Amino acid sequence: MKQVNNPKRSLLYYYGFAMLIIVIFNFIAMPWYSERHVQQINYDSFMTMIDDRQVAEVQLQPSENQIIFTSTEDDTVYKTAMVEDPNLTQRLFDADVAFTGEIIEQASPIASFLSFVFQILLFVAIGQWISRMLLKKAGGNNAMQFNLGKSNARVYVQSTDGLSFKDVAGQDEAKESLTEVVDFLNNPKKYQAVGAKMPSGVLLVGPPGTGKTMLAKAVAGEANVSFFSMSGSEFVEMFAGAGAAKVRDLFKQAKEKAPCIVFIDEIDAIGKKRGQAIGNDEREQTLNQLLTEMDGFEGNNGVMILAASNQPESLDPALLRPGRFDRQVRVELPDLKGREDILKVHASKVQHDDSIDYNKIARMASGASGAELANIVNEAALRAVRQGRNAATQNDFEESIETIMAGEQKKNAILSDKEKWIVSYHEIGHALVAAKQSGSAPVEKITIIPRTSGALGYTMQVSEKGNDYLHSKENLETQLATLAGGRAAEEVAFNSITTGASNDIERMTQLARAMISQYGMSDTFGMVAFEQRNNQYLGNEASATGSAETQAAIDREIVELVGTQYDKAKTILINNRELLDELSHFLYNEETITGQQFMEIVNKYS
Incomplete structure (x- = not known):
């Protein structure tokens, strides 16, 4: 633009x-x-x-x-x-x-x-x-x-090299809502004929990297109207009243150029709830002025407010009420089809083989945001250049996912022979426990090549469905047993344990606590929540809400649940000791094996 x-x-x-x-x-x-x-x-x-x-x-x-x-x-x-x-x-x-x-x-x-x-x-x-x-x-x-007192809003006009909705994939519902906004600005009489009013404001909310700002830029590319863009932090000034003056100046310009769109990125910088902090008079004056200006939009004056935030729960209620932000558009992490479409959009900008299996890559990148998927494509292109090729291959895409998940391979990290054996048994323990349980995601890859993230090896499981929206209690217990498989394999094979399971233990504890405190999967406590989730899109931290005695009882139940699943994993490995040894020797020699190689050996014993 x-x-x-x-x-x-x-x-x-x-x-x-x-x-x-x-x-x-x-x-x-x-x-x-x-x-x-x-x-x-x-x-x-x-x-x-x-x-x-x-x-x-x-x-x-x-x-x-x-x-x-x-x-x-x-x-x-x-x-x-x-x-x-x-x-x-x-x-x-x-x-x-x-x-x-x-x-x-x-x-x-x-x-x-x-x-x-x-x-x-x-x-x-x-x-x-x-x-x-x-x-x-x-x-x-x-x-x-x-x-001072003048807004730093950037004004955009239509341009052939600007973004449009076709450049934004994986957010069909959000695009549909914003397409209606663009259509209202361009064809207001069609809506006025049935008495419909244009929303005063649309708030885009969602995790970082899901494309909120890109959607706003796409609106600017689609609309034939002026587009004002400004970050919430740009309103913040050290001089009292300067932020409010910037708000007045911004909306004065917008009214002069109506119909138009005003986009405020990271609006939580000025829109947080009032009365929660001391010494924020300037920010509150800016917010008050923003509320006043949004109230000033009456009837079909042709001014639409777009805003983006990662923390909608922290915004002032007066800002979110109808008449100011009438509509909230959720820009969530893309599902399997959305990830596949996003990969295709970004892959079209780089040289790549025609045989790329985007569905498989999308399944491997479960939970990735649009920005992370763009980074995966870029990493694949960079790897192709490093390998001396003029086009990215399927292997480049898969390796780029591993690079983003676990870091680059550490070529200078040399494990001792004993450490290599321990890591081999540890990773095979995860994979074998997963394979011997029903409902577990298939193993895609196992490696014992150290990574820059600190991982000495990892086991990748890829769900066939790509996304699981509901998890049963049995499925979560299966995940706990799979996580415990690494430590259990060490104990079965060497009658000793190491620090290699520290990340597994942390994840097991978090999952077990969520089962008891959030999901109501405890026979003792039933359907009672003892944790409150905060910052849904930024960390999703949990804070305890029960008494000290209740928390102590929850801790005991977590220990019992984790111990039960650890014993389950250990029993599986003892009953399949010969298979455990053969798979570990195979991984020790090859260092990296595919899910197909792994299952061929498992099926031979079955």
């Missing part, structure tokens, strides 16, 4: 005012600073120092009614008030003190004033030069100017 420049007033006055303050400060403070190094004493002490021959040189200043002198013992400069003492010169002569009656000439008041004015003009000229340089640089970048 093409960006339209909007020149503003120069910053000359702000620079001149700042420089004036600096000059005045120096004019007042310099005399005080200079005199800090002159020590004042009384006349009696001056006489005593003369008698003790501690005075080196004296300067009499009758016009200033003071005497300046230095000491013979150090470099300290002293001063004292001049008193009527006719014997002073004789006393100084007798003490062999060099003295002078020269009076330091005082600068003319007119000359001082002219010097002061010259400094101001000099600083103003420097400020004007800096301002012109900033304006010149800003104009070259098609950016807005940095004036």
Whole structure:
């Protein structure tokens, strides 16, 4: 999209005012600073120092009614008030003190004033030069100017190289809602005929990387209207009232160019609930002004507000009510078909083989966002270049997923023979326990090549369905047993345990706690939730809501549940010890085996 420049007033006055303050400060403070190094004493002490021959040189200043002198013992400069003492010169002569009656000439008041004015003009000229340089640089970048009270909104017009809805895949429901908005702006009479009103605002919410900002840019590419884009953080200023002034200026421009679209990215920067923090008066003033401006949109004035946020639960209720943001569009993580479509869109921009199985890659990338899928495609293209090929292959795509999940291969990490055996048994333990349970996702790949993430090996399972929306209690217990398979294999094979299962233990504990505290899968507690989820799209942290006694009981039940599934995994491996040994030896020698190779050996024993 093409960006339209909007020149503003120069910053000359702000620079001149700042420089004036600096000059005045120096004019007042310099005399005080200079005199800090002159020590004042009384006349009696001056006489005593003369008698003790501690005075080196004296300067009499009758016009200033003071005497300046230095000491013979150090470099300290002293001063004292001049008193009527006719014997002073004789006393100084007798003490062999060099003295002078020269009076330091005082600068003319007119000359001082002219010097002061010259400094101001000099600083103003420097400020004007800096301002012109900033304006010149800003104009070259098609950016807005940095004036207080003026919005930095970027104004876009239609452009052939801009994004459109065809460039956004995996968000069909969101595109449908936004397509209606674009159509309303372009054909308002069609909706007015049935009495429909255009929504005042549409809030895009969802996890990071799902394409909220891209959808907003696609709206700009589809609409034949002006499009104002601004981040919520750009409203925040250190000067009180500046943010509110920016809001007023932004909406003033929008009203002048109606019909138009105003997009505020990361609106939670200014739209958080009021009264929760201290010292946020400026942010609250900005929010209040935003609420007022959105209330000002009445009837079909042709102004549509789009906003994006990762934290909808933190936004002020007054901002979310109908009449301001009438519609919330969920931009969730894409499903299997959505991931496949996104991969195809990004793969069309790089050279690749025609035999790419996008469905398999999409299943391997379960839970990935649109941004992560774009990164997978880019990593595949980079790997093709590193391998000296002019097109990305299926193997490049699969390896890029592993790179993003576990990091690059550590070619300089050399495991000892014993460590390699332990990792081999550990990973086969995961895979074998999964294969011997019903309802477990098939094993896709097993490797013991260390990765930069710290993993010494990993087992990849890929669900045939691509997405599981519901999990039964039995399915979650199967996952627990599979996670426990690594540690169980170590104990069965070596009668010893290592630190290699630390990540497995952490995941098992989290899953077991969720089963009891969130999913109501405990016979003891039943369908009672003891945890509250926070920040749905940013971490989804859990906070305990039960008493200390209840939490202690939950902890005991977690230990029991995890222990039961660990015993289950251990029993499976003991009953299939010969198969465990053969698979571990095969992985030890090959370092990486596919799911097909793994299942061929498993089926041979079956």
